[in-house]
Each structure stands twice: as structure tokens, then as C-alpha cells.
Amino acid sequence: MRREGSPWTGLWAVFFKEMADHLSGLRMRILEALILLSALSAVYTGTQTLRQTVGEDPYLYLKLLTTAQDPLPSFVGFLSFFVPLAAIALAFDAVNGEYARGTLSRILSQPIYRDALLFGKFLAGLGTLSVLLLALLLLVLGLGLFTLGVPPGGEEVARILFFFLATLAYAGVWLALGLLFSVLFRQPATAALAALGVWLFFAVFFPILTDLAASALLLRADPFDPESQLRQATLALWISRLSPNTLFAEALTAILNPAVRSLGPILITQLEGAVLGTPLPLFQSLLLVWPQLTGLFALAVLLFTLAYVAFQRQEVRA
Amino acid sequence: MAVILTRGLTKRYGRVVAVEDLNLEVEEGEVFGLLGPNGSGKTTTILMLLGLTEPTSGEARVLGLDPMREPLKVKARVGYLPDQVGFYGELSAWENLRYTTRLLGLPDGEAQARIEEVLKRMGLWEVKDRKVAAFSRGMRQRLGLAEVLLKRPKVAILDEPTLGLDPEAAREFLELIKGLKAEGITVLLSSHLLHQVQEICDRVGLFHRGRLALLGTVEDLAARVLGGGYEVWVEAVPGLEGPFREVPGVSRVEAEGGRYRVLATRDVRPELARIAVERGALYSLSLRRPSLDEIYAHYFKEVGHAA
Incomplete structure (x- = not known):
């Protein structure tokens, strides 16, 4: 029918309506303050380190985003930590809250x-996060301009734009997950806890598990056969790529570091004729992470579809 | 033409039957009461009429439209007040209604004019900027009715409209519903508080375990179930049961000393008065409309005995 x-x-x-709720809500204020403080402190230490080397690096602004100095992680490190949290916080009570x-x-x-x-709720979450991210990025660029005194180049701006899009795809995954749980669980608290549990699993336990799996796989490889070692290493890499966090980290590595030529093991013969350390053009870097970006996007679509199907089948009465 | 029409409408949740073989016709401009205890299938019926729940079998037509195929057209013409209606507490009454007008797709000027009109009509204009979280149950209910009117609906479906209201607020709310009828809006309301809504319903349908057990005007039902649509209380001298029973139209007489309860199919007060005065003295005479609660209790007691 x-x-x-x-x-x-x-x-x-x-x-x-949802976007207005998000932007004026107390929950978002708290998140904004947290993200802003931590990101700015990371950028500040970054500029302090970079000041000494201005002029030596053609990609100063990309360095600014990725430079970590103990004990602070880099700006990008902070974002990959906070973006899932912010996305979950925006979505976990989207549907069950209405009930x-x-x-x-x-x-x-x-x-x-x-x-x-x-879909309106999903888009509103994505819109809110993109406003937040864009403001943050512009703030960082402005701060860089102010402290470093060098304007960013065209290629740098383009790379930062793609970084922004990749982060949105990553946020979309967690937003869709939060939405799915908000449909599946009647209690907002249960949904929040479940979503945070998944996030914690991928942020903390999954790397440990993949490390264990990788070393176990390497043990199984024939120590005198490099080809079998390579096979096992590739397998371990593929296992770790089951996590959206790995996909996002790999995408960021290649987009923000033009010198990265490969995201997996590479043979010395494949490097023949390459000038090591020379940056790749943007297009080539994108080609490198296209599978990762597609994977993130597909995961977001899949999770949203699950939420959609569950919501369509749900009874309206509480 | 019937505004609401159902044919063999059935809804099952697994093995549980929520509504079974419902055949209903609601005429234009009438107030129809879907009555019955909690869990007897009233809300499920309403949700099927709005296309919010898919019937297992059978069909429904609202204003000639199929709610499963054309839910948007149905929902644009039918106002719905859910039981325990909720609003966004952090928004004001005005903002809540503004969201509804956006969902309805009304242009700005039209929307603001309509919001002002319905808020004034429901007596909420003074509190339009107050957050709904601070509203009382009665105010929320009136805001819900304001939202229903925002659509300028042809049909209003009200689910348990008086539930949780104090008697005074419930009475006021029923007055507002009468106002809808005066405007020509067809009203379908559900309630388990039979005595409260029987006043305003033109016709009622009594639900029992998912089935529509009785259908008709309150007088009809009283005649069918209690054996008389009129209930007359008489206070006179003792010993008048015999003469009272002789009066044509009287179906039952219960006596207790000098107090009589007479059930009849027509108004027999003049005859009863004459007999009482002829045989001694008449102290009081009053006509009481039979209550739906009695009809319901009586009917299901009989059904229970038969089964």
C-alpha cells in the first residue's frame, strides 16, 4: 500500500526547532565551554612550540592543529575525543525524550x-555540531594568524576544509548511534549509558584488543617468511579498521599531514623513485583516505537506517 | 455522509486483541462518545483513525479519506488531543503553538493571527509568554484544545479530555467542547468517566474488551438495558407499587416504605402524581436521567451472568 x-x-x-533547542540548551553550553577551553589550550601550546620554527615549514597551520606537547594532546586529539561525546549528548534523548x-x-x-x-532531528544535530566546529576552526585560524603572523596558504585551507568534512562524517556516526539508542531504549538515561558504553569500548578497549590480536597474529606468522609476516600485519590492520575511531584517525593523518604516503605496511620496492618527505598534493592525499571517508559515511547511513526502521515500527502510545 | 466510518476494523498485538471488528459511523456535527474502562480499545481505535497505527484488518474512512493511504490529508483536517497531552516545558505557550503552525505549514501572518485567536478563546492569552512547565494540568489541557483549534479542524478527536482535572475544571472543559459542537465541528471523544461526559454526548458507544458492546443515545441504551429510559423517584404514602405498575409504560417499580423508584419508557410523572394524590399525599416527585455508569454496570453484569 x-x-x-x-x-x-x-x-x-x-x-x-531542534537546532534552536540545541543552541540555546544548557547541555550545549557546557559542551561548548569544555571543547573551547581544551582546544584553545592545545592550540596555545602548539603556537608556543611552533614560534621557534616559523618559516621552516610550508604547512604551518596543519602543524598547529596536530602538534601535541606533553601533557596536552593536540587540537585534533581533543576533537576526536570530544566530538563523539558531543554527538551522543545531542542525540541520546531525541526520541525517548518526546515519549x-x-x-x-x-x-x-x-x-x-x-x-x-x-531526519530533522538528525540534521539539526549535525547542523549544531558543524556550527560549533566551524566556529572553533575559525577561532584557531584567527589565533594562529595573531600569534604566528603568517597567513594560511590555499592548500592548507582546502585541507582544513576536508578535515572539517571528515569530522562531520565522524560526528554523523555517533549522532546516528545516539538516535538509534534513543529509539530502542525508553529511558533516556539507559540510552545515554549504552551509547557512552559503545564509545568507551571503541576508545579504550578496542585498541587493546586489536593490539592483542595483532601480536597473536604475528606469533602465528613464519619468522623466516616475510610474506606471511606482511599478511598477518595487514590482517591486524584490517581488524583495527572495524572501529570508526581508527577510520577517523587514519583519515586525519593523511589529510593533515601531506607527507603521509600510505596508511598500511609498504614494501621498499613500492617506494622506488619516491622522494621521501616531500608532500603529496591534496588530491593524492584524498585518494589515500577515500575508503576511510566512505566507510565513515556508510556507517552513519547504516546506523541511521536502523534507527529509522526501528522508529517506523514503534507504537506511538507510550 | 458519515464523517467517520469503520468497517470490521481490527487490531491485534500478537495474540492480544485490542480492537475487534469495529463498525462505527459518526455523523457530521454530532458529539460521539467512545466510552469504556481503561484498556478496552478506545485509544487504539483513535490511533487507527489518525493513521498512527496500522489496523490488522478492516478499514476506516475519515472525511472520506483512508488514514493509512493519505495520513497527511487526514491529519491536516482532524485535530487530536492525546490523553495526558505534553508540551515542551522549556518553551512558552506561544512558542509551542508556533511550532505547531510551522508543522502545519501556515504562513507567518496567518499563524500569528490564529494563535492569538485560539489563546484568547481558551483564556490563555495572559499567560502566553509563560513557560509551559509552570502550567497546571487544566491549563495544559486548554492549551491542547487551543492547538486542536489551530488547525480549524472539521473533526476533533479528544482522548480522555477530562482525565486528571478537578470537577470545576472538568465542567469548564466540557463547556468548551460544547462550544466546538456549536461551531459545527464533529467531536469524537473517549472517556472512562461515563457520568462526566454523558451530558454532552449525542450518541455513545460502550466498549468492552475491544468490542463495541452498545451503541446509541443514552436514552436508547437505558431503555434497552435497564428496561426504561426514564427513572422517576416518588415519595408518597406506602403501598402504591400495585397501582404504579398498572400505569402504561412503566416497566419496573422498586419500593422502600414510602419511597418509590419507577422505571418507565416514557415520562409517567403526571399519572404517578395523580395516583399518589388520590391515595393520600404526594411529598416529592423527581425525574432522573439514568446514568451511563448504571447502564454499563447493569449490562455487563447480565452479560457476565449469561456467560
Whole structure:
């Protein structure tokens, strides 16, 4: 049976309402303050280190984003830590919160489909995060301009733009996960805990597990056969790539460091004729991380689809 | 043409039957009450009429539209007040309604005019900028009705409209619902508080375990179930049961000393008064509309005995 009318009716109404809620909400203020403070401190120490070497590096601004100085991680390090948290915080009570407030049946009795509600909420989360990220990036660039006194080059700006897009894809994964849990669990607290559990698993336990798996695989390799060692190392790498965090980290490495030529083991014969340390053009770097970016995007779409299907099948009455 | 029409409408959740073989017709401009205890299938029926739940079998038509195929058209013309209606507490009453007008796709000027109109009508204009979190139950309910009116609906479906209201607020709210009828809006309301809503319903349908057990006007039902649509209380001298029973139209007489309860299919007060005065003295005479609660209790007691 075909239903009539566009599934997008009311999408923008939901989008703007949710976005306004996010931007004015206390939850977002707290996150903003946290992200701002930590990122700015990271950038500040970065500029302190870089000041001495200004003029030696053609990609000063990319360095600014990626330079870590003990005990502080780099700006990028901070972001990859906070973006999932912020995305989960925006999405974990998206649907079950409407149930709890008794607003869901009222909203769905307006002439809109459920599609518009869920997709509007997803887009609003993504919009909020992109506003936040863009503001933060511009702030960092401005701060760099102020302290380093060198304007960023065209290629650098382009790379930072792609960094921004990759971060959005990564945020989309966690936003969709939060949305999925907000549909599956009736209690917002349960949904938040479950989403944070998944995040913690990939942030802390998954690297440990992949390390263990990698060393176990290497032990199985024939010590006198380099080819079998290579096979095992590649396998270990593929296992670690099951985590969105690995995909995101690899994408950032290649986008923000033009000197990176490969994200896996590479044979000396493959490097024949290459001038080591010379930067790759942007297009070549993108080619390198295209699979990672596609993977992140696909994961976000998959999680959103699961949330969509679950939401469509759910009964309206609490 | 029937505004709401269902044919064999059935909804099952696994093995549990929520609504079974519902055949219902609601005419334009009437106030129809879907009545019955909690869990008897009233809300499920309403959700099916709005296309928010898919029927297992059977079909429904609202204003001639199929709620499963054309839910947007149905929902644009039908106002719905859910039970325990909720609003966004951190937004003001005005902002909550503004969101609804955006979902309805109303242009700005039109939206603001309509919001002002409905808030004034519901007596909420003075508190329009107050956060809904600070609203009382009664105010929320009125805001819910304001939202229903925002659509300028042809049909209003109200689920348990008086639940949780104090008697005074409930009475006021029922007055507002009467106002809808005066405007020509067809009203379908559900309630388990039978005595509260029987006043305003033109016709009622009594639900019992997912089935529509009784359907008709309150007087009809009283005649069918209690054996009389009129209930007359008489205070006179003792010993008048016999003569009272002789009066044509009287179906039952219960006596307790000088107090009589007479059930009849028509208004028999003049005859009863004459008999009482002829045989001695008449102290009081009053007509009481039979209450739906009694009809319901009586009917299901009989059904229970039969089964």
C-alpha cells in the first residue's frame, strides 16, 4: 500500500526547532565551554612550540592543529575525543525524550510523517555540531594568524576544509548511534549509558584488543617468511579498521599531514623513485583516505537506517 | 455522509486483541462518545483513525479519506488531543503553538493571527509568554484544545479530555467542547468517566474488551438495558407499587416504605402524581436521567451472568 504526500513535509520546521533547542540548551553550553577551553589550550601550546620554527615549514597551520606537547594532546586529539561525546549528548534523548514528555503523539498528529521528525532531528544535530566546529576552526585560524603572523596558504585551507568534512562524517556516526539508542531504549538515561558504553569500548578497549590480536597474529606468522609476516600485519590492520575511531584517525593523518604516503605496511620496492618527505598534493592525499571517508559515511547511513526502521515500527502510545 | 466510518476494523498485538471488528459511523456535527474502562480499545481505535497505527484488518474512512493511504490529508483536517497531552516545558505557550503552525505549514501572518485567536478563546492569552512547565494540568489541557483549534479542524478527536482535572475544571472543559459542537465541528471523544461526559454526548458507544458492546443515545441504551429510559423517584404514602405498575409504560417499580423508584419508557410523572394524590399525599416527585455508569454496570453484569 502506497502512502501519499511527501515524507519531507515539516522537515525544516523540525530542523529549525531542534537546532534552536540545541543552541540555546544548557547541555550545549557546557559542551561548548569544555571543547573551547581544551582546544584553545592545545592550540596555545602548539603556537608556543611552533614560534621557534616559523618559516621552516610550508604547512604551518596543519602543524598547529596536530602538534601535541606533553601533557596536552593536540587540537585534533581533543576533537576526536570530544566530538563523539558531543554527538551522543545531542542525540541520546531525541526520541525517548518526546515519549517521556508526552509530545510525540501530539507532534505526529500534525500533518507530517515520522521520517521528517527523525531526519530533522538528525540534521539539526549535525547542523549544531558543524556550527560549533566551524566556529572553533575559525577561532584557531584567527589565533594562529595573531600569534604566528603568517597567513594560511590555499592548500592548507582546502585541507582544513576536508578535515572539517571528515569530522562531520565522524560526528554523523555517533549522532546516528545516539538516535538509534534513543529509539530502542525508553529511558533516556539507559540510552545515554549504552551509547557512552559503545564509545568507551571503541576508545579504550578496542585498541587493546586489536593490539592483542595483532601480536597473536604475528606469533602465528613464519619468522623466516616475510610474506606471511606482511599478511598477518595487514590482517591486524584490517581488524583495527572495524572501529570508526581508527577510520577517523587514519583519515586525519593523511589529510593533515601531506607527507603521509600510505596508511598500511609498504614494501621498499613500492617506494622506488619516491622522494621521501616531500608532500603529496591534496588530491593524492584524498585518494589515500577515500575508503576511510566512505566507510565513515556508510556507517552513519547504516546506523541511521536502523534507527529509522526501528522508529517506523514503534507504537506511538507510550 | 458519515464523517467517520469503520468497517470490521481490527487490531491485534500478537495474540492480544485490542480492537475487534469495529463498525462505527459518526455523523457530521454530532458529539460521539467512545466510552469504556481503561484498556478496552478506545485509544487504539483513535490511533487507527489518525493513521498512527496500522489496523490488522478492516478499514476506516475519515472525511472520506483512508488514514493509512493519505495520513497527511487526514491529519491536516482532524485535530487530536492525546490523553495526558505534553508540551515542551522549556518553551512558552506561544512558542509551542508556533511550532505547531510551522508543522502545519501556515504562513507567518496567518499563524500569528490564529494563535492569538485560539489563546484568547481558551483564556490563555495572559499567560502566553509563560513557560509551559509552570502550567497546571487544566491549563495544559486548554492549551491542547487551543492547538486542536489551530488547525480549524472539521473533526476533533479528544482522548480522555477530562482525565486528571478537578470537577470545576472538568465542567469548564466540557463547556468548551460544547462550544466546538456549536461551531459545527464533529467531536469524537473517549472517556472512562461515563457520568462526566454523558451530558454532552449525542450518541455513545460502550466498549468492552475491544468490542463495541452498545451503541446509541443514552436514552436508547437505558431503555434497552435497564428496561426504561426514564427513572422517576416518588415519595408518597406506602403501598402504591400495585397501582404504579398498572400505569402504561412503566416497566419496573422498586419500593422502600414510602419511597418509590419507577422505571418507565416514557415520562409517567403526571399519572404517578395523580395516583399518589388520590391515595393520600404526594411529598416529592423527581425525574432522573439514568446514568451511563448504571447502564454499563447493569449490562455487563447480565452479560457476565449469561456467560
